[in-house]
Amino acid sequence: MAYTFSFPEEVLEHVFSFIESEKDRNAISLVCKSWYEIERWCRRRVFVGNCYAVSPMMVIKRFPEVRSIALKGKPHFADFNLVPEGWGGYVCPWIAAMACAFPWLEEIRLKRMVITDESLELIAKSFKNFKVLVLTSCEGFTTDGLAAIAANCRFASFIFLISQVLNLLDFNFVFELVLNKGHKFESKLCLCLVNLRELDLQESEVEDLSGHWLSHFPDSYTSLVSLNISCLGNEVSLSSLERLLGRCPNLQTLRLNRAVPLDRLPNLLRRCPQLVELGTGVYSTEMRPEVFSNLEAAFSGCKQLKSLSGFWDVLPSYLPAVYPICSRLTSLNLSYAIVQSSDLIKLISQCPSLLRLWVLDYIEDAGLYALAASCKDLRELRVFPSDPFGLEPNVALTEQGLVSVSEGCPKLQSVLYFCRQMSNAALNTIARNRPNLTRFRLCIIEPRTPDYITLEPLDSGFGAIVEHCKDLQRLSLSGLLTDRVFEYIGTYGKKLEMLSVAFAGDSDLGLHHVLSGCDNLRKLEIRDCPFGDKALLANAAKLETMRSLWMSSCSVSYGACKLLGQKMPRLNVEVIDERGPPDSRPESCPVEKLYIYRTIAGPRLDMPGFVWTMEDDSSLGLE
């Protein structure tokens, strides 16, 4: 006797509400039709990794009760200026569609997208319960749009993460605008600010902000949790800041900008001893014993402090002021601090709890050796170049530093390392030492640099990495590399999700190895490699299983792009070429840049003049 046993919908919904990750949610929706239905009605958060992969209407239709949406626009290489201005990533159609469909939308998170003032105004008007706006590496808006948000959002909690803002962002202007418009706006603004939880301007390239916007926070405002102004160029009013900090007992994160002088830091810290994360301002001033002891005492008073950053213009004699709290530190970002290796060693040796270190290559091999000896819990290391465009090495940082860390830090998972020399032997050692690596990004500064000992390509070294690090998810290659390395990657990189390649390979075989071998590949970005038509066309079906493929300065011909576009209707094959229409050149001519992504929304309609989507068969009159 068989039971047909099923829970009532409400029970299932309740159970599903505990499932947060969208991967799990997607899995649930595949179990059976009824679970698909139940799940879609109770999904509250949606993540769209490529805003052109699906249309707003499709999302709205499937998930009618969304409260929080995250969208990504431009390809990752846009961070390095490889995507021309005006390529796309416009959020406007999404806002317009959601304004009607999701009146209860609370959160919008955008990355590498273009958002206009009109969209911001629409957000302000349409969503009565709007709480969170996160803009990472976005552009296209001005203070007018922000003024609209400030003036109209009733329960707004702002989180701004803004990088590469092209227009002036003047908070002072915003507040003046709103205040000057009369009393009713002022009260609304105060209401907004009362609910403001986080104001985070991380990595924003904001120049002209004037400082007295801080004084516009009303005295009644006490709910600040996080304040990050590290990107601001101008001075802020320190007395306003002190008062603000003093009345916000829940403040956990404070990232100051460079203009905050060091001798004022103790006063600020004393107002918020509950801080968990601190970014200092400029870290130097005249060397005076009383300033030092004041600073040291202020740091000691912050018993919860776990994360430090900032350290602009460091004067090394002031570094010991943080020694009293070093033992609790889990995260240290010294990647803007110009500090000699010896001083770094003194500091790091006192941080046994460190999980994450971001630092400049001034740390040198000696410093990394000390890191390996002291920080046994380290999970993530990033070493940035202090002089990336210099012809000669300016510091004694070699592959040895990374080898030391791989030896001494058993929990190391994530590496970003800029250096000038590498050897297969070193990579081999690193791979064998640390099979638990999940992210390995190596940037040897000079393109096509071989193994400096044997002068051979670095194929076998990277091969060892993919072979031994079986859970590797993200890999960035550099140095002299032949097709061989791609053979290794295709053979062993079974968990690899994202691969970045530059100035590598000999032939299409390289690309073919990757496309045919890496089962879990989602994002592939390639620049300046001799990969052409064959591998691409031979692996066309693979491209539908990935989020996107970027190829620039490679050898893919226009003809191949057309062919791919024709045969694969569920791919958008975008040719980006600033030289003019590809039709005006022979079909065999390679395209400048190529961006291929899977989509169920068809070709996009918002392309600029230098982007052409290859049409599929159904839209072609003749072939």
Added chain:
Amino acid sequence: MPEALEEGASMKGGLNLKATELRLGLPGCESPEREREGVFKSGAKRGFSDAIDGNWNAGSEVALGKDAALFSLTATDCTNKPTAVLKETLPHSPKPLHDKKPQISAPAAKAQVVGWPPIRSFRKNSMASQPTQKNDADAEAKSGCLYVKVSMEGAPYLRKVDLNSFGTYKDLSLALEKMFSCFTISQCGSYGVSSRENLSESRLMDLLHGSEYVLTYEDKDGDWMLVGDVPWEMFIESCKRLRIMKSSEAIGLAPRAMEKCKSRN
């Protein structure tokens, strides 16, 4: 990013013979015309002839796995012309790194490749506005040396020292000791006798660091300062010249200098 190479190669309708000419010149001695062609980009086209005629054909004979080729292409389809590409910078025969020369035959003024190394603009801009580190290697590579004049009361001539060759105040004072020992000896009356063995080390140190002399320097503002107050890095950045003063002279300038001097020893 339009590339002269691509244009030259495919749009001018023929082989760019000059570009494909094999050369064995040293890095940096190419003609300006070639330099403009953006050597960094040339790698994209390098070895394409191999792709057509070499490895790929061998590979295409065999089954390409479960996602078999959707299209069968002949070698003449979609070829990039010309395929005889720049081979003057062979990737497999670079100069060894220890020569401290760029691996590729780059133009002497290094052409910056767009988006390489992969660093975000925010970081680039932040680093550009901070002063660079003046550690020894950096100074040697960039600005060379930091020679300053050293004068000593009563010495007939001045000396010059390279501040960058020292790492600490101790190194500097030891070197100055050595340099000026002959003059202190002369004070003792053994003029011309260069043998330091005649004097015990402690006597020499006493002369230089005891009550007889103090080490001072002129900073960027033109003020005479006592050596040793500020961190070494700050000192070498602001020091314009050094002077070994007699204590009697120094008392007028800096009454506390002597105590400081003694206490430091």
